[in-house]
Amino acid sequence: MDFDLNDEQRLLKDSVDKLIATEYEFERRKRYAAEPDGWSRALWAKYAELGLLGLPFAEADGGFGGGPVETMIVLESFGRGLVLEPYFATVVLGGALVRHGASAAQRATLVPRIADGSLLLAFAWMERQSRYNPADVKTTARRDGGAWILNGEKSLVLHGDVADKIAVTARLSGNQRDRAGIGVFLVDASAPGVQRRGYPTQDGLRSAEITLVDVRVDAADTLGEPGDAMTLVDRVTDEAIAGLCAESIGVMSAMHEITVEYLKTRQQFGRPIGTFQALQHRAVDMFVALEQARSMAIFATMMAGEADPTERRRAIAAAKVQVGRSGRKVGEEAIQLHGGIGMTMEYKVGHYFKRMTMIDRRFGDADLHLATLARLGGLFG
Amino acid sequence: MDLSFTPEERAFREEARRFFRTEIPQAIRDKVAEGRHLSREDIVTSQRIMNGRGWAVPHWPREWGGQDWSPIQTYFYQDEMQLASVPSPLPFNVSMVGPVIATFGNEAQKRAFLPKIANLDIWFCQGFSEPGSGSDLASLRTTAKRDGDEYIVNGQKTWTTLAQYADWIFCLVRTDMAAKKQEGISFLLIDMKSPGITVRPIQTIDGGREVNEVFFDEVRVPVSNLVGQENKGWDYAKFLLGNERTGIARVGTSKERIRRIKQLAALEFVGDMPLIEDARFREKLAAVEVELKALELTQLRVVANERKLAKGKPDPASSILKIKGSEIQQATTELLMDVVGPYVTAYREEREEGWNEPPVGPDYAATAAPTYFNWRKISIYGGSNEIQRNIIAKAILGL
Numbered sequence: 001m002d003f004d005l006n007d008e009q010r011l012l013k014d015s016v017d018k019l020i021a022t023e024y025e026f027e028r029r030k031r032y033a034a035e036p037d038g039w040s041r042a043l044w045a046k047y048a049e050l051g052l053l054g055l056p057f058a059e060a061d062g063g064f065g066g067g068p069v070e071t072m073i074v075l076e077s078f079g080r081g082l083v084l085e086p087y088f089a090t091v092v093l094g095g096a097l098v099r100h101g102a103s104a105a106q107r108a109t110l111v112p113r114i115a116d117g118s119l120l121l122a123f124a125w126m127e128r129q130s131r132y133n134p135a136d137v138k139t140t141a142r143r144d145g146g147a148w149i150l151n152g153e154k155s156l157v158l159h160g161d162v163a164d165k166i167a168v169t170a171r172l173s174g175n176q177r178d179r180a181g182i183g184v185f186l187v188d189a190s191a192p193g194v195q196r197r198g199y200p201t202q203d204g205l206r207s208a209e210i211t212l213v214d215v216r217v218d219a220a221d222t223l224g225e226p227g228d229a230m231t232l233v234d235r236v237t238d239e240a241i242a243g244l245c246a247e248s249i250g251v252m253s254a255m256h257e258i259t260v261e262y263l264k265t266r267q268q269f270g271r272p273i274g275t276f277q278a279l280q281h282r283a284v285d286m287f288v289a290l291e292q293a294r295s296m297a298i299f300a301t302m303m304a305g306e307a308d309p310t311e312r313r314r315a316i317a318a319a320k321v322q323v324g325r326s327g328r329k330v331g332e333e334a335i336q337l338h339g340g341i342g343m344t345m346e347y348k349v350g351h352y353f354k355r356m357t358m359i360d361r362r363f364g365d366a367d368l369h370l371a372t373l374a375r376l377g378g379l380f381g
Numbered sequence: 382m383d384l385s386f387t388p389e390e391r392a393f394r395e396e397a398r399r400f401f402r403t404e405i406p407q408a409i410r411d412k413v414a415e416g417r418h419l420s421r422e423d424i425v426t427s428q429r430i431m432n433g434r435g436w437a438v439p440h441w442p443r444e445w446g447g448q449d450w451s452p453i454q455t456y457f458y459q460d461e462m463q464l465a466s467v468p469s470p471l472p473f474n475v476s477m478v479g480p481v482i483a484t485f486g487n488e489a490q491k492r493a494f495l496p497k498i499a500n501l502d503i504w505f506c507q508g509f510s511e512p513g514s515g516s517d518l519a520s521l522r523t524t525a526k527r528d529g530d531e532y533i534v535n536g537q538k539t540w541t542t543l544a545q546y547a548d549w550i551f552c553l554v555r556t557d558m559a560a561k562k563q564e565g566i567s568f569l570l571i572d573m574k575s576p577g578i579t580v581r582p583i584q585t586i587d588g589g590r591e592v593n594e595v596f597f598d599e600v601r602v603p604v605s606n607l608v609g610q611e612n613k614g615w616d617y618a619k620f621l622l623g624n625e626r627t628g629i630a631r632v633g634t635s636k637e638r639i640r641r642i643k644q645l646a647a648l649e650f651v652g653d654m655p656l657i658e659d660a661r662f663r664e665k666l667a668a669v670e671v672e673l674k675a676l677e678l679t680q681l682r683v684v685a686n687e688r689k690l691a692k693g694k695p696d697p698a699s700s701i702l703k704i705k706g707s708e709i710q711q712a713t714t715e716l717l718m719d720v721v722g723p724y725v726t727a728y729r730e731e732r733e734e735g736w737n738e739p740p741v742g743p744d745y746a747a748t749a750a751p752t753y754f755n756w757r758k759i760s761i762y763g764g765s766n767e768i769q770r771n772i773i774a775k776a777i778l779g780l
């Protein structure tokens with residue numbers, strides 16, 4: 001048991017923190033958001049240069065061999081910066097699909113292109129009716145000789161508007177919510193029959209609604225076992241949630257620091273409002289909530305690679321509950337303690353609040369994960 | 382960063398588990414698990430067994446019986462002790478006065494007291510709080526006036542836990558009336574058999590008799606019982622209170638209570654269904670489990686970090702452990718009471734020798750409400766949770 005980073009991890013943290021502190025200063029972020037993609041291609045190239053895009057992939061595949069801790073370091077820092085680039089979609093989600101679902105041959109072509117920044121990925125699992133259940137799939141995959149034909153509609157696909165390749169879940173067989181019978185197909189965004197409508201999300205990112213009409217996918221372009229891909233999807237989801245927990249810590253700690261700073265500087269009644277005990281205690285409760293969430297984000301990171309899927313899910317669900325609940329508390333209090341200024345687009349704290357709020361809606365909210373954990377019998381024997 | 386334990390650490394955990402579950406009498410552990418009262422003898426027996434193995438005071442300096450354990454070993458020791466429902470070695474002895482004497486006392490005091498404190502040959506109680514001085518402890522008014530080789534002590538202490546069992550009391554007393562309030566306080570060890578001491582019990586809302594008032598009327602105390610320097614007692618008190626906070630998280634105790642809640646929830650039926658199968662109940666329980674898991678890791682983080690801080694300097698982050706630890710323990714007592722349901726209403730007085738009335742309803746019902754009532758105390762003592770928030774606001778947030 002050791003909570004310290006090793007030398008390499010510390011180096012990584014220092015360099016990413018520095019990059020974010022300078023490149024993601026709040027006014028600059030506004031400029032990136034105004035670029036055509038809603039994020040900065042120049043920064044994307046910088047991430048590639050720093051090795052961040054190839055970070056979680058095995059060195060043999062052309063990556064840098066980082067593990068969950070390295071990803072946690074990057075995402076926490078990205079959370080502090082409210083980073084807009086499609087890192088989560090491409091490297092965390094897409095990366096997990098590739099690492100756990102792609103053949104050696106696929107990895108040999110995909111990983112170098114992810115690492116050099118020339119390939120953007122997205123994961124299209126959600127549908128209009130599925131809510132948070134990735135096994136609720138109406139999109140169909142039909143075999144046609146050496147190919148698959150996909151038909152259906154995918155929704156809220158994070159960075160699906162810019163992705164070069166989109167990993168799509170589709171049903172080969174079974175009923176709408178059966179866990180069996182699902183495959184993951186790597187669809188070229190430019191393939192005939194793919195239509196996408198991009199739009200901004202509440203937290204300044206981009207998503208897409210994607211329609212697939214008789215889209216042909218080569219049989220070699222599947223991830224995991226067609227018809228039996230839910231184990232892959234679960235694994236990817238759990239890793240993604242661990243990543244979101246790490247990002248949340250960056251978001252929450254930034255909100256907390258900004259708020260405490262504001263309490264020290266804002267004067268009312270002839271003194272800093274941070275001298276009022278009612279506000280001090282609320283700032284402390286935010287801090288306690290943050291530290292509890294940080295502990296669970298670490299737990300999620302450590303358990304993300306756990307081989308036993310039930311133990312892994314228990315831990316990940318618990319972490320998502322804590323992070324969701326803490327995040328809501330810290331966010332709401334951050335706005336309240338700022339008074340009117342917290343309500344404005346101009347000021348940064350509201351943007352953190354919005355990001356935190358949307359993170360709770362990714363891969364299941366706190367209520368859903370609490371129900372999951374309760375069903376699994378909790379954490380303690 | 383690595384959350385896994387080494388084989389040596391895991392072996393230590395096993396060793397601790399075996400020790401607590403085989404060496405400490407089952408009858409004592411059952412009482413703790415069921416929320417019943419321990420007799421003086423139970424507490425003494427349990428601590429002496431631990432001390433026999435060198436496990437009553439592992440955190441003390443090596444020469445006085447300490448073990449030089451790593452933070453992980455200390456954590457496993459506490460966790461396994463609590464999971465096995467073993468009563469902690471008397472905190473007034475081993476966590477409070479012992480470390481103060483070991484750190485600030487003179488050689489003669491160390492020799493005279495430490496081995497007996499460790500073995501519970503001497504039972505200490507804590508004389509800090511007074512009727513007018515609770516959270517604002519430094520305002521205390523019990524006085525000690527120097528008279529030759531003696532102090533003459535006058536005043537009153539209150540909330541003194543288990544004073545009825547105590548041989549000695551460690552007290553904060555005012556030795557300089559003119560100085561600023563923190564600067565005129567001294568730390569005295571007083572023999573409870575001294576003429577002029579009266580102990581009056583206070584019954585708590587659960588019906589228990591664990592706290593007392595202690596009155597001092599012209600009590601003569603040898604000057605050799607002063608710990609450290611005269612008028613420096615406040616520094617020692619802060620040191621002591623910092624140690625008290627980390628002990629108060631009691632993660633293992635909450636884990637064990639959750640196990641018991643699950644066990645009883647399988648016995649209690651709602652219609653045809655055991656309560657444990659009710660989704661809403663399970664979610665309520667799971668929510669507490671999540672906070673508890675987080676606290677366990679927070680505690681490990683605080684403990685790991687303590688190695689890097691100057692020795693004896695409590696980490697203000699330990700206030701988080703006090704706040705969350707007490708909230709979670711209280712939540713588990715609520716759940717336990719909710720599980721038992723209507724039968725918590727029957728009051729059944731427990732005497733030293735046990736119960737003589739037959740139970741009303743299931744035999745596990747009698748302690749649920751009293752435990753709930755009694756456990757309200759843990760967010761009050763040891764520096765109330767509001768005081769902990771003040772500490773974090775000042776020391777960590779800089780407000």
Ligand SMILES: Cc1cc2nc3c(=O)[nH]c(=O)nc-3n(C[C@H](O)[C@H](O)[C@H](O)COP(=O)(O)OP(=O)(O)OC[C@H]3O[C@@H](n4cnc5c(N)ncnc54)[C@H](O)[C@@H]3O)c2cc1C
Nearest residue numbers: 266267268269273276278279335336337338339340341343
């Ligand atoms: C959407 C919106 C619409 C508005 N419309 C109008 C309008 O039409 N006309 C108008 O005149 N105003 C309007 N207001 C302003 C509103 O009345 C102020 O925002 C409000 O009075 C709080 O003042 P403040 O924003 O300066 O926060 P501050 O007074 O700086 O307060 C910051 C934080 O400190 C707390 N605080 C302050 N003093 C104390 C204290 N003594 N003890 C404990 N806590 C304290 C506050 O509760 C808050 O949490 C509007 C505000 C908003 C957000």
Ligand SMILES: Cc1cc2nc3c(=O)[nH]c(=O)nc-3n(C[C@H](O)[C@H](O)[C@H](O)COP(=O)(O)OP(=O)(O)OC[C@H]3O[C@@H](n4cnc5c(N)ncnc54)[C@H](O)[C@@H]3O)c2cc1C
Nearest residue numbers: 507508509510515516517540541542758761762763765767
């Ligand atoms: C069961 C039990 C056992 C105890 N055992 C012992 C013992 O063995 N030895 C011993 O010395 N003492 C003991 N105590 C006393 C305990 O330490 C005090 O109760 C505690 O310090 C609080 O003091 P008080 O009860 O006077 O409450 P007060 O200090 O009067 O506080 C009343 C309320 O005001 C709040 N408050 C006070 N000051 C502030 C502030 N500055 N800001 C915000 N809120 C504030 C408190 O949090 C509390 O909610 C025990 C108490 C209990 C309940």
